[in-house]
Amino acid sequence: AICRTCPLLASCTSNAKAERSITRHVWREARERTDANRLTSWGKAIYKRRKETVERSFADAKQLLGHRYARFRGLTGVTCQCLLAATAQNIKKIAMALTKAPTPSPA
Numbered sequence: 001a002i003c004r005t006c007p008l009l010a011s012c013t014s015n016a017k018a019e020r021s022i023t024r025h026v027w028r029e030a031r032e033r034t035d036a037n038r039l040t041s042w043g044k045a046i047y048k049r050r051k052e053t054v055e056r057s058f059a060d061a062k063q064l065l066g067h068r069y070a071r072f073r074g075l076t077g078v079t080c081q082c083l084l085a086a087t088a089q090n091i092k093k094i095a096m097a098l099t100k101a102p103t104p105s106p107a
Contacts, residue, residue, distance in 0.1 A: 061085055 003009055003022060012022055025031075037043050061067040065085035070078050 057089065061089065065089065 003012075012024075038047055058067075065088055066081065067085060071081055072078055
């Protein structure tokens with residue numbers, strides 16, 4: 001019913017065998033479910049934390065661990081550089097977790 005009045009109907013349908021069929025990308029349903037989940041209040045809260053965790057990790061890798069430029073040539077060399085940087089990030093994360101001050105328990 002929505003597609004009948006759409007001005008872009010001709011671009012997403014085919015006229016094979018005088019029968020019109022709508023073609024959609026194979027991941028379209030998964031994308032719609034993901035978007036619906038992301039737009040809930042829970043999804044918005046999780047997405048807001050993304051900049052503090054995932055994006056910060058990529059920024060650290062780019063600024064501090066040399067991801068701005070490849071130091072080696074070839075797939076093997078660049079892969080080794082990425083793995084070493086990821087290892088350094090993980091060691092830093094472990095060290096931060098081990099040295100975190102214990103939180104006082106409510107008495």
